[in-house]
Amino acid sequence: GENVEQHPSTLSVQEGDSAVIKCTYSDSASNYFPWYKQELGKRPQLIIDIRSNVGEKKDQRIAVTLNKTAKHFSLHITETQPEDSAVYFCAASIEDSSYKLIFGSGTRLLVRP
Amino acid sequence: SAVISQKPSRDICQRGTSLTIQCQVDSQVTMMFWYRQQPGQSLTLIATANQGSEATYESGFVIDKFPISRPNLTFSTLTVSNMSPEDSSIYLCSVEESGTTYNEQFFGPGTRLTVL
Numbered sequence A: 001g002e003n004v005e006q007h008p009s010t011l012s013v014q015e016g017d018s019a020v021i022k023c024t025y026s027d028s029a030s031n032y033f034p035w036y037k038q039e040l041g042k043r044p045q046l047i048i049d050i051r052s053n054v055g056e057k058k059d060q061r062i063a064v065t066l067n068k069t070a071k072h073f074s075l076h077i078t079e080t081q082p083e084d085s086a087v088y089f090c091a092a093s094i095e096d097s098s099y100k101l102i103f104g105s106g107t108r109l110l111v112r113p
Numbered sequence B: 001s002a003v004i005s006q007k008p009s010r011d012i013c014q015r016g017t018s019l020t021i022q023c024q025v026d027s028q029v030t031m032m033f034w035y036r037q038q039p040g041q042s043l044t045l046i047a048t049a050n051q052g053s054e055a056t057y058e059s060g061f062v063i064d065k066f067p068i069s070r071p072n073l074t075f076s077t078l079t080v081s082n083m084s085p086e087d088s089s090i091y092l093c094s095v096e097e098s099g100t101t102y103n104e105q106f107f108g109p110g111t112r113l114t115v116l
Helices: none
Strands: A004-007 A010-014 A019-025 A032-038 A045-051 A056-059 A062-067 A072-077 A086-092 A107-112 B004-007 B010-013 B019-025 B031-037 B043-050 B068-072 B075-080 B089-098 B103-107 B111-115
Touching (some): A019 A086, A019 A107, A045 A056, A045 A062, A045 B103, B019 B111, B043 B075
Parallel strands (some): B010 B111
Antiparallel strands (some): A004 A019, A032 A086, A086 A107, B004 B019, B031 B043, B031 B089, B068 B075
């Protein structure tokens, strides 16, 4: 079955700097890769996703890149702000099949003011 | 996106008892999922619950321990049976929303379960 690895487990950056979180997946059939942000005590919130037919997607300060050949995808946050502090989870799934999400282990991001 | 609610939001239970968690959606959805999030950990899929069929369980989860109902397209329940302290977790339901060009998954607020 699918296995998703996520790095780093913790990331501390200065406000205004960029943050990058990386994930790898094992199942070449996976074609949908969402990213979720989970603040303390809250539910995971979908912040951006990418499908295997594109290599990059941007939404304001966040972007996701996908390398299908290497089975890598990454989350990039630019101009980080203290409110970006949270745990971020990557996930992978096969659309048009089971749709079930297999999650990475999570990255705790701390943005220092 | 759909509005998803869960009941109860939290509970403290004694070992050996069972708890049923409800998940309600304000629109009809085909696919619903149940996840477990142990303290400080990631999300692990327990099962996929589709209306009109038996739930599909992931490796390590069995129907006797986590029976699931899906009576209609807006509601599902997950029961945690014969609980032990190891069952202390947050249990989340999620729904798959299908658009004309996308499928996205959204989570309920979760049920925080503590087993003594």
